[in-house]
Amino acid sequence: MPSxxxxxxxxxxxxxxxxxxxxxxxxxxxxxGRALRFERNAGIMTGPGFLLRGTVNSGSPGEGSLExxxxxxxxxxxxxxxxxxxxxxxxWYDTGVTVTTAYRxxxxxxxxGDVFSSNQTDTNLRFAVAKATVAIAATxxxxxxxxxxxxxxxxxxxxxxNGDTIAYTGKGxxxxxxxxxxxxxxxxVDSLVIxxxxxxxxxxxxxxxxxxxxxxxxxxxxxRREEIVYYSGISDLTNPAFFxxxxxxxxxxxxxxxxxxxxxxxxxxxxxxxxxxIHELLGFHPQAGSLLTREISANEGAYNQxxxxxxxxxxxxxGRKRLLPITLTLDPTGKAAPFLGDSFDHNVxxxxxxxxxxxxxxxxxxxxDSTQKICKIGGIVNGALQTYVYDKQNPGFLxxxxxxVGTSFMLNGKSYFVDxxxxxxxxxxxxxxxDTVPIAHIISTGQISHDKGRKFLKGQxxxxxxxxxxxxxxxxxxxxxxxxxxxxxxxxxxxxLIDITKGRPVGLRGIGLSTPGGSVGGTVTxxxxxxxxxxxGFNEDSFxxxxxxxxxxxxxxxxTWLLSAHPTKRQPRDKR
Numbered sequence: 001m002p003s004x005x006x007x008x009x010x011x012x013x014x015x016x017x018x019x020x021x022x023x024x025x026x027x028x029x030x031x032x033g034r035a036l037r038f039e040r041n042a043g044i045m046t047g048p049g050f051l052l053r054g055t056v057n058s059g060s061p062g063e064g065s066l067e068x069x070x071x072x073x074x075x076x077x078x079x080x081x082x083x084x085x086x087x088x089x090x091x092w093y094d095t096g097v098t099v100t101t102a103y104r105x106x107x108x109x110x111x112x113g114d115v116f117s118s119n120q121t122d123t124n125l126r127f128a129v130a131k132a133t134v135a136i137a138a139t140x141x142x143x144x145x146x147x148x149x150x151x152x153x154x155x156x157x158x159x160x161x162n163g164d165t166i167a168y169t170g171k172g173x174x175x176x177x178x179x180x181x182x183x184x185x186x187x188x189v190d191s192l193v194i195x196x197x198x199x200x201x202x203x204x205x206x207x208x209x210x211x212x213x214x215x216x217x218x219x220x221x222x223x224r225r226e227e228i229v230y231y232s233g234i235s236d237l238t239n240p241a242f243f244x245x246x247x248x249x250x251x252x253x254x255x256x257x258x259x260x261x262x263x264x265x266x267x268x269x270x271x272x273x274x275x276x277x278i279h280e281l282l283g284f285h286p287q288a289g290s291l292l293t294r295e296i297s298a299n300e301g302a303y304n305q306x307x308x309x310x311x312x313x314x315x316x317x318x319g320r321k322r323l324l325p326i327t328l329t330l331d332p333t334g335k336a337a338p339f340l341g342d343s344f345d346h347n348v349x350x351x352x353x354x355x356x357x358x359x360x361x362x363x364x365x366x367x368x369d370s371t372q373k374i375c376k377i378g379g380i381v382n383g384a385l386q387t388y389v390y391d392k393q394n395p396g397f398l399x400x401x402x403x404x405v406g407t408s409f410m411l412n413g414k415s416y417f418v419d420x421x422x423x424x425x426x427x428x429x430x431x432x433x434x435d436t437v438p439i440a441h442i443i444s445t446g447q448i449s450h451d452k453g454r455k456f457l458k459g460q461x462x463x464x465x466x467x468x469x470x471x472x473x474x475x476x477x478x479x480x481x482x483x484x485x486x487x488x489x490x491x492x493x494x495x496x497l498i499d500i501t502k503g504r505p506v507g508l509r510g511i512g513l514s515t516p517g518g519s520v521g522g523t524v525t526x527x528x529x530x531x532x533x534x535x536x537g538f539n540e541d542s543f544x545x546x547x548x549x550x551x552x553x554x555x556x557x558x559x560t561w562l563l564s565a566h567p568t569k570r571q572p573r574d575k576r
């Protein structure tokens with residue numbers, strides 16, 4: 001028996017991102033093929049998962065969304081041919097209108113809470129939005145809304161006044177056409193009542209980028225006029241309709257030096273993005289009323305409208321294989337001016353360089369989670385959507401994951417996304433799913449071989465320790481000689497491994513819902529464990545170890561692992 005003992009180990013792994021072995025790796029260094037990783041199904045797993053909340057439009061792609069807050073926090077989503085809205089992302093109400101699936105849908109909320117929607121071909125839409133003052137049953141004939149909202153609604157020729165009720169089956173003098181969303185189960189008090197219409201003064205400006213800027217609507221990305229910004233009249237208390245008045249009040253427009261791909265109001269102002277170029281919005285000329293802009297970059301740009309985001313006052317955008325923030329700083333005259341944070345994305349530039357060309361980034365997106373303070377960055381690589389996560393509280397980029405995001409939004413402080421293929425709505429970043437999609441957390445080492453060249457190794461034992469929740473089951477596999485078939489595979493239960501007397505809280509982020517791992521209430525508790533496995537009889541010139549955790553709401557974290565083997569002086573003779 002050789003006297004020397006070869007040991008490969010990883011200490012203080014901290015979420016599985018640092019790997020330290022005897023193969024000339026410095027402390028904390030991550031090298032290709034050696035970094036531990038988390039995977040779910042075929043993608044990289046960074047920790048967060050998703051939970052099915054409801055179905056927006058079964059079997060349809062999700063695309064286009066808005067979080068409206070002025071009347072009541074409500075999510076508006078285009079999914080397939082439907083536009084629907086929800087207060088909780090579980091029950092979705094149909095607006096009753098039909099749109100074309102093949103086109104992106106733009107949304108914007110007016111100052112009075114009305115919601116407007118447009119794409120490049122369909123008739124433009126206005127949804128007059130009010131709240132029900134009494135519960136509405138599915139069989140009710142009349143709907144009563146608050147006095148402050150009743151004037152938004154019109155009958156065949158009259159505007160409703162305070163005290164009027166709305167009849168939606170054709171009965172009564174105040175019969176209203178276009179009231180939609182009354183379905184099985186009806187509505188509770190304060191739920192939305194909407195009337196859809198096609199504004200006669202907003203006809204030709206069919207675009208997918210809609211902004212509410214200084215009391216006017218800006219419309220961009222109009223078919224065959226993609227370089228033009230259209231803007232309506234100025235809405236005020238006496239003429240709120242001017243917000244969408246492009247005809248009767250005069251149709252105004254501004255020609256930009258390129259195709260407009262995105263726009264955002266945020267970061268202390270507003271910005272218009274092109275494929276190559278960014279302009280800051282400066283307001284409207286006090287006499288002429290023309291839109292004023294100023295170029296802040298002639299080189300950067302955004303892929304599409306979903307690739308701009310306001311990160312709590314700091315605008316960021318993705319385009320031309322870059323992710324950059326716009327930060328307000330003082331210019332030489334002492335005035336606040338926008339500045340591009342050019343070094344922001346240096347740590348993940350290789351990933352951005354791997355993106356497909358800009359014209360292939362139709363599904364790329366940015367998503368800011370204002371509760372967790374993380375930004376999700378979706379980009380197309382080799383035709384597939386990949387997502388990186390940027391943590392603003394602990395500045396840095398987390399590893400990649402695959403997520404079938406069609407459209408995403410925040411509602412009541414929670415993050416949601418609609419699948420781009422099946423029309424289902426998921427709550428994001430809660431570490432689990434009940435949509436029959438199994439969660440598989442896979443932690444894997446790279447190929448482990450002797451640090452002084454490939455030598456034949458006789459396995460001795462494998463030891464690993466860390467923390468796990470109650471109820472956690474995990475499978476360990478040992479691969480030898482580069483094989484893709486495990487030579488050793490066994491499942492271990494928490495009941496045989498953990499020390500139940502030394503639990504510690506680990507928080508909720510990325511761990512599960514309210515009661516994962518047997519925990520009760522809002523705190524998730526993990527317990528220390530250690531497992532020692534004899535691997536004598538497994539002999540080869542390389543080893544690879546893999547841990548897999550499957551199950552709903554389970555959590556396992558490995559801090560240290562150690563694999564030992566005895567090296568021999570020469571390979572055994574081939575017995576063929």
